[in-house]
């Protein structure tokens with residue numbers, strides 16, 4: 001359970017579990033700019049707009065549920081990361097958070113690089129014109145076909161994740177007459193989660209090669225011997241939704257320690273380190289994420305200090321934010337279908353989507369916020385649980401939230417900060433049709449991923 005503890009108000013103390021959101025917000029009509037994308041606003045008449053467009057009109061035009069992605073906000077976040085890290089570092093957007101051809105073009109224009117971790121993500125990136133040298137391929141079990149396509153396309157690097165893969169990539173590159181740039185994914189023994197991190201001696205997980213016990217050093221030894229590989233560095237990714245840099249500090253120290261070992265043993269200074277992604281965003285008003293420039297300053301200082309202590313030249317740094325770029329830039333718009341009050345418990349608000357468009361609450365017990373956006377209300381706050389329409393009692397979108405007590409079928413409610421890991425993890429459970437992603441900018445809305453149709457479902461079902 002990753003939630004931070006907050007005392008519940010007396011009125012709800014018997015109902016709200018420990019570690020729950022605090023008492024109802026002072027103003028249910030307020031839209032906290034920390035959790036809504038930059039161009040979302042409620043005007044004096046109470047109308048909520050994004051990119052200058054009325055959400056009620058957007059619902060009419062595009063239907064619900066739907067994701068609305070704020071293009072200006074997305075681009076501004078790309079630029080903030082790019083500028084914070086400067087020309088001596090690379091920012092790779094983690095495509096698994098959300099990927100589409102439009103997004104790839106924005107990334108290319110904003111001079112970010114791109115992480116992919118499957119053949120599907122790779123082909124989307126290439127189809128949208130991302131230069132291959134700016135793409136990195138990840139994954140703990142890349143297929144021979146995926147590696148072959150990546151090598152042939154000329155991706156900038158492959159992050160190798162096992163002893164077998166070192167040989168596999170080397171073999172494929174050699175057959176193609178190439179020398180593939182690779183980094184080795186190492187596990188540094190840091191488990192980072194939201195507000196705390198745990199430094200461990202070894203890590204029990206599927207990714208990477210552990211530093212502890214010497215497997216990472218052995219991987220370097222093997223990679224340096226193979227003609228098909230150009231070993232350029234070491235990669236570490238410690239977790240997700242992280243709010244401070246202390247976990248990165250331990251990771252950087254351990255990674256630089258490996259670089260020093262490599263220098264001592266092989267006489268080579270590997271020129272790159274990647275500290276991964278995982279930077280947190282605000283899902284609720286209680287979350288207080290760091291800005292890219294604060295993260296950049298902290299990470300650079302850590303790496304410089306550790307390298308100075310080890311007598312190493314500072315390697316080229318890269319980072320891989322996914323959620324921190326796309327997460328805050330979108331919200332999901334739903335229509336309320338039913339409102340069911342369970343006296344003394346809470347009110348269940350059912351919407352026209354659910355775990356098929358946002359699995360994170362069911363999967364990780366993630367926190368979200370929600371607001372009534374089709375009108376304002378002066379009604380009392382009502383402790384609510386926003387649930388979907390799926391045949392599963394765990395089909396929860398927002399576990400505990402306050403909505404106005406006059407909420408009724410037909411109202412539109414929106415869940416902010418759904419840009420990352422919502423559409424990309426969406427499913428067809430109950431043969432749900434996955435919602436569209438609509439990009440909004442300067443008074444224009446454009447579908448960048450269309451809504452699925454029943455024909456789409458039937459096309460796969462060959463009878």
Ligand SMILES: *Cc1c(COP(=O)(O)O)cnc(C)c1O
Nearest residue numbers: 094237240277278320321322323
């Ligand atoms: C998932 C992942 C990321 C991005 O994580 P966010 O939490 O979205 O920033 C970056 N790098 C690697 C290797 C990952 O697996």
